[in-house]
Amino acid sequence: MSEPPRRTRAEQRRDSEERILAAAREIFVERGYERTTIRAVAAAAGVNAGLVMHYFGSKEELFHRAARLPPDELPPGDPAEALLEAMRRRLEAEPVASLVLLRSVLTHDEAAEGFRAGARRWLEDIEEAVPAADADLRAGLIGAIMTGVVVDRYLLKLGAVADAPAEDILALLRPCFESLTRGQDEGLGG
Amino acid sequence: MSEPPRRTRAEQRRDSEERILAAAREIFVERGYERTTIRAVAAAAGVNAGLVMHYFGSKEELFHRAARLPPDELPPGDPAEALLEAMRRRLEAEPVASLVLLRSVLTHDEAAEGFRAGARRWLEDIEEAVPAADADLRAGLIGAIMTGVVVDRYLLKLGAVADAPAEDILALLRPCFESLTRGQDEGLGG
DNA sequence: GTCTATAGGAGGATAGAC
DNA sequence: GTCTATCCTCCTATAGAC
Incomplete structure (x- = not known):
């Protein structure tokens, strides 16, 4: 039938984006913003530097996305x-x-x-x-x-x-x- | 007589070195190592980038000299x-x-x-x-x-x-x- | 002692092929 | 959706003139 087990392009994209973000977080934590290169992130994610730019547009935006935090609440009580x-x-x-x-x-x-x-x-x-x-x-x-x-x-x-x-x-x-x-x-x- | 009020070359050099170091400290504190450029330090010190390199040899060495601290003792007592x-x-x-x-x-x-x-x-x-x-x-x-x-x-x-x-x-x-x-x-x- | 000129390399960004 | 090729900018460092 239809519904092939193959990943759609959208899924593939989300996969790659996730891998890139994970790699970016790791390297940003290790080296800080300046010394982190798009090329290094791409390599660690197993993709090409062009792809990273294609998805995130700029190094700034990549950082922005990598650093996004779930808001973290102070527990109640004393x-x-x-x-x-x-x-x-x-x-x-x-x-x-x-x-x-x-x-x-x-x-x-x-x-x-x-x-x-x-x-x-x-x-x-x-x-x-x-x-x-x-x-x-x-x-x-x-x-x-x-x-x-x-x-x-x-x-x-x-x-x-x-x-x-x-x-x-x-x-x-x-x-x-x-x-x-x-x-x-x-x-x-x- | 002799002993002219003019600065000797050695004195001039020490003067320039000091100005460069002062400028370097300021900019290193402001921007951190990576974003500090030799050119910016030179400009702030009123000299040329080549001179900074000539005196300090490398950006690393400039940083090293700028960061040198007098050892700071813990006072005695309680x-x-x-x-x-x-x-x-x-x-x-x-x-x-x-x-x-x-x-x-x-x-x-x-x-x-x-x-x-x-x-x-x-x-x-x-x-x-x-x-x-x-x-x-x-x-x-x-x-x-x-x-x-x-x-x-x-x-x-x-x-x-x-x-x-x-x-x-x-x-x-x-x-x-x-x-x-x-x-x-x-x-x-x- | 100070400056000009330039080599040489790295890295972000863009355009387009597959 | 992913990659190749390339442009362009910026910077350290070097060589040599004044």
Whole structure:
């Protein structure tokens, strides 16, 4: 009958696009925007450089598509614990998609832009959950800590932070998040 | 008499080298390694691109010289306070030299290398000051926090962290550093 | 000590064949 | 739907003039 098991051209196209995107993510994470070449992505995807251009139009657009993230919500409940839970997800399952942005955040304008946009939504959630006059600064510092740790662990692969079990990191960060979300014990010191 | 007020050729050379290095630092911090061009550095220094190559031999070597840091010691005393003091220096006077490395740390191998080397010495100091079995992880997290904050403040210029007075940031980080250097109050939560 | 000219290579983008 | 061929721009690096 009809309905042959052969792939339609549309299916083939989606297949190739997917392979290209997967390869692009990998290489963008590894080398950052500038040092990633269309040719290298094409080779890794097993296709020709012309095809990549044909599908995505430009390197910028390829990056844009490769870095697109599913919006990532802050879980409800006690703010410090919610942040730890969010952090746990990032530490246990390497979040490839967000690493695409992160790797290039310091050197590529669109990456910085995308990162800012993502951070902004996060910070709003945190600010809402933190009842303090300086909630914005507290939220900002929490964000800084989270990116600092993720960068050291997955991108720079720095010693202990890269190797430690997620649980150990979370346990050590808990007091930090607690003090930043609650804002008590200003005068512990001495 | 002799001793004319005119600059010797050696002096002129040192002058030009200095101007080139200053321009290079500025542009490397702004754009990162890849997007910085010899031509742009030369223009900013008011000289010709050929001269830059003549003096420094290669872009790599120019970067190397521009990123050279005076070794930066951890002050003595209570570890948490010493770290806060170190952090204060970074937050109050924008540390241009270290930003050269930092801007490119995610996308340029030599920058990552140099950063690692600097971090290693720091971590050793911190580990020594922290009496705990997991001192290496604690030190690593402290390092991650410091870079995270500096990156957000000076490179990404993210909202509150970029704008807040250094004192406010230090006050909020104090409990973090205390818990990380002392390792008590594991069970505050709930 | 500083500049001009140019070699030489890499990579993004385009046009068109199959 | 995929590939080949090529254009064009940009940049590091070199050689040599002033």
